[in-house]
Amino acid sequence: MENKLNLDQAIIDGARAAASRIADALHSWISLYTTTTIERAVARLVGIDGVDAAGVPLPNVLVDRLHEKGLLGHGLLSWLARAMISTGQGPQEIAEAVAGGKLDVSAVPALPEEKWRDLGDGLAAEAAAKITARRLEREQMMATAAPERKPLLYVIVATGNIYEDAVQAKAAALQGADIIAVIRHTGQSLLDYVPYGPTTEGYGGTYATQENFRIVRRALDEAIKETGRYIRLVNYCSGLCMPEIAAMGALERLDMMLNDAMYGILFRDINMRRTLIDQHFSRMINAFAGIIINTGEDNYLTTADAYEKGYTVIASQFINEQLALRSGLREEQMGLGHAFEINPAMEDGLLMEIAQAQLCRELFPRSPLKYMPPTKHVTGDIFSTYLINGMFNLVSILTGQEIQLLGMLTEAIHTPFLSDRYLAIKNARYVFNNARHLGEEIIFKEQGRIQARAVELLNRAYALLKEIEKIGLEEALERGFFADIKRSRDGGKGKEGVVLKEKDYYNPFPEIFLQRSAAKDDDGRAC
Amino acid sequence: MQVDLTKVKAYGDTLNDGAVQLSFTLPVPAGEEAREAARQLALKMGLESPAVTEMADLGAGFSFFVVYGRCPHSVDYTAIKIPKREHEIMSFDEVNEFVRRELKKKVVVVAACTGTDAHTVGIDAIVNMKGYAGEYGLERYPEFEAYNLGSQVPNAELLAKAVEHGADAVLVSQVVTQKNIHLENLTELIELAEAEGIRDRMLFICGGPRISHELAIELGYDAGFGPGTLPNHVASFIVKELARRKKQ
Numbered sequence: 001m002e003n004k005l006n007l008d009q010a011i012i013d014g015a016r017a018a019a020s021r022i023a024d025a026l027h028s029w030i031s032l033y034t035t036t037t038i039e040r041a042v043a044r045l046v047g048i049d050g051v052d053a054a055g056v057p058l059p060n061v062l063v064d065r066l067h068e069k070g071l072l073g074h075g076l077l078s079w080l081a082r083a084m085i086s087t088g089q090g091p092q093e094i095a096e097a098v099a100g101g102k103l104d105v106s107a108v109p110a111l112p113e114e115k116w117r118d119l120g121d122g123l124a125a126e127a128a129a130k131i132t133a134r135r136l137e138r139e140q141m142m143a144t145a146a147p148e149r150k151p152l153l154y155v156i157v158a159t160g161n162i163y164e165d166a167v168q169a170k171a172a173a174l175q176g177a178d179i180i181a182v183i184r185h186t187g188q189s190l191l192d193y194v195p196y197g198p199t200t201e202g203y204g205g206t207y208a209t210q211e212n213f214r215i216v217r218r219a220l221d222e223a224i225k226e227t228g229r230y231i232r233l234v235n236y237c238s239g240l241c242m243p244e245i246a247a248m249g250a251l252e253r254l255d256m257m258l259n260d261a262m263y264g265i266l267f268r269d270i271n272m273r274r275t276l277i278d279q280h281f282s283r284m285i286n287a288f289a290g291i292i293i294n295t296g297e298d299n300y301l302t303t304a305d306a307y308e309k310g311y312t313v314i315a316s317q318f319i320n321e322q323l324a325l326r327s328g329l330r331e332e333q334m335g336l337g338h339a340f341e342i343n344p345a346m347e348d349g350l351l352m353e354i355a356q357a358q359l360c361r362e363l364f365p366r367s368p369l370k371y372m373p374p375t376k377h378v379t380g381d382i383f384s385t386y387l388i389n390g391m392f393n394l395v396s397i398l399t400g401q402e403i404q405l406l407g408m409l410t411e412a413i414h415t416p417f418l419s420d421r422y423l424a425i426k427n428a429r430y431v432f433n434n435a436r437h438l439g440e441e442i443i444f445k446e447q448g449r450i451q452a453r454a455v456e457l458l459n460r461a462y463a464l465l466k467e468i469e470k471i472g473l474e475e476a477l478e479r480g481f482f483a484d485i486k487r488s489r490d491g492g493k494g495k496e497g498v499v500l501k502e503k504d505y506y507n508p509f510p511e512i513f514l515q516r517s518a519a520k521d522d523d524g525r526a527c
Numbered sequence: 528m529q530v531d532l533t534k535v536k537a538y539g540d541t542l543n544d545g546a547v548q549l550s551f552t553l554p555v556p557a558g559e560e561a562r563e564a565a566r567q568l569a570l571k572m573g574l575e576s577p578a579v580t581e582m583a584d585l586g587a588g589f590s591f592f593v594v595y596g597r598c599p600h601s602v603d604y605t606a607i608k609i610p611k612r613e614h615e616i617m618s619f620d621e622v623n624e625f626v627r628r629e630l631k632k633k634v635v636v637v638a639a640c641t642g643t644d645a646h647t648v649g650i651d652a653i654v655n656m657k658g659y660a661g662e663y664g665l666e667r668y669p670e671f672e673a674y675n676l677g678s679q680v681p682n683a684e685l686l687a688k689a690v691e692h693g694a695d696a697v698l699v700s701q702v703v704t705q706k707n708i709h710l711e712n713l714t715e716l717i718e719l720a721e722a723e724g725i726r727d728r729m730l731f732i733c734g735g736p737r738i739s740h741e742l743a744i745e746l747g748y749d750a751g752f753g754p755g756t757l758p759n760h761v762a763s764f765i766v767k768e769l770a771r772r773k774k775q
Binding site: 419 | 552
């Protein structure tokens with residue numbers, strides 16, 4: 001990567017080392033715990049699906065029973081393997097029997113490990129093979145598709161009805177979008193279960209369910225056939241069910257997941273420990289499935305001022321990177337987030353946006369940066385918003401961003417109309433094509449405004465990381481270091497789902513998932 | 528140029544030309560039939576000599592249009608009556624001084640973004656210490672005691688907190704408006720407050736990008752604040768209204 005900003009490599013290395021130690025401190029305890037949603041994800045991976053008579057998902061029924069009896073700390077899979085031996089039934093039948101009151105979870109007899117271990121390992125290997133098959137399917141489709149042009153065009157659909165979403169997703173793909181996100185119901189992140197089946201309601205979007213994943217995947221696969229381009233599908237691996245959403249996405253060939261390490265804590269008031277434990281397991285699944293994660297630093301700038309707090313984005317990206325590496329994600333899978341949110345009334349605001357975007361590019365040269373459009377300062381004046389979005393696109397092509405979430409001219413008015421997406425794609429295509437190699441032609445003035453801003457951002461991010469390293473990330477979150485939001489260590493939703501692992505805790509998935517990343521021939525960053 | 532305020536028409540570049548622009552999508556494939564369909568639709572909207580200046584193929588059987596036309600209708604501007612908040616807007620210092628002088632007690636405000644709405648941008652701009660556009664938020668007002676409950680707060684919980692803190696005013700923000708969810712949420716809050724007999728014990732104020740004062744009054748609120756509202760606007764209303772009620 002060309003060093004256009006005159007950055008001091010020693011400071012970059014120092015910041016990365018501090019973030020690494022921050023991540024190490026978290027990992028000193030993360031592996032001591034499991035959570036209800038991690039065990040439910042295990043249940044889903046080995047094929048348990050469906051709902052009971054009351055509509056409760058079977059993974060929840062099973063995990064709740066085990067939790068009530070204090071058995072969850074041993075791991076769901078060891079219990080399941082023993083239940084399979086004693087009943088002669090498969091995972092789904094066993095879950096149904098528990099839900100129907102025909103099988104008491106505490107009635108499954110204890111067995112020495114050598115009696116059930118092979119069965120458990122086999123179930124996990126089978127699940128991993130399914131995920132691998134979906135990953136290879138994607139790789140093959142991509143190999144035969146037209147080569148990608150970056151930045152990739154990312155749009156959202158949010159009709160609230162999955163069948164309508166599928167129509168709009170396909171239309172967006174035909175118009176030229178490369179990446180389609182199906183927005184979830186605004187309340188889903190706080191549900192401690194994943195709804196089941198196709199859904200046709202919800203506000204701000206409909207639910208993320210495995211069936212809904214399938215429906216939109218099918219529509220986009222049709223678009224792939226028609227356009228000859230690979231169209232990526234995105235959903236939200238955040239909230240109280242991160243690992244389960246990851247499992248579903250891996251099985252249904254989603255391509256990207258919003259999957260931040262701290263987003264749930266800050267923006268959904270989910271318990272700190274719960275989130276940090278869940279993000280680790282969910283990211284291992286995403287890593288193994290070849291899914292690109294998107295981190296959520298852009299959100300900081302919607303609550304805090306983008307100019308004043310730009311350095312917190314940089315600091316958080318370093319932390320997200322280090323945590324992601326520990327889950328086996330490669331740099332090429334880390335869509336680190338940032339945003340074009342500086343107040344448009346600011347003199348030289350464009351220069352400050354360029355500095356921030358170029359800085360992200362140089363600090364994380366192999367990561368497919370995710371660049372978010374202006375939302376905070378745009379109004380109902382669609383003409384003005386359209387222009388600001390053009391400036392946003394210009395900064396992106398100039399600084400080599402890779403995942404461009406397109407700004408909508410009706411942002412701040414309503415969820416996008418079909419035509420809003422068309423106009424957004426037209427805007428981006430025009431700017432990207434018209435200024436395609438601008439970045440190669442431009443160098444920044446030595447110690448000029450852009451270089452000075454970038455250096456200031458990096459220096460402040462480094463100082464912040466050193467301070468966080470000293471007090472620990474938990475304390476930093478309590479003091480409101482990110483997004484101006486303060487969260488207490490023991491507060492938030494979902495902490496009752498955190499379970500201390502017993503000595504004989506059994507879950508073969510992390511080893512399988514991490515093995516692949518370790519085995520990869522890679523000269524990328526190591527943690 | 529003499530404008531007849533009893534017959535105001537849209538203005539393009541000549542008085543009373545009635546010129547308007549619009550854009551829309553039709554669920555039919557682009558083509559001459561689609562263009563004619565767009566023109567006819569504009570005619571049915573009442574536009575005279577509509578011109579389809581752009582037709583674009585959106586794929587998947589959809590087409591997009593930009594249309595110009597002349598709207599023959601006019602409105603009587605002189606007959607329009609809009610309910611407005613009558614209170615003057617005071618500065619940060621003036622509000623605090625007013626509270627010390629007139630109310631002689633701290634003003635307690637409980638605020639939240641209710642229902643499933645997760646967008647705190649509005650409530651944060653008004654309540655958080657930092658405020659918005661250089662105006663401090665209510666948390667910074669020495670004479671205010673402000674509680675920002677954040678997003679996705681159920682209406683019942685908001686009311687419970689309001690009672691617990693002895694709130695003088697409840698602030699509700701609604702950003703998501705899909706399928707009019709904001710109207711349902713806002714109505715439910717007022718109904719709950721009435722059912723619990725606390726509607727008149729405190730001020731109920733709502734805000735958001737699609738909220739107007741008029742709409743708020745219609746929904747049973749004391750005031751509504753739309754886009755461009757700053758913390759001191761809300762603070763001014765609260766303290767003036769509390770003072771007015773105190774005198775009654």
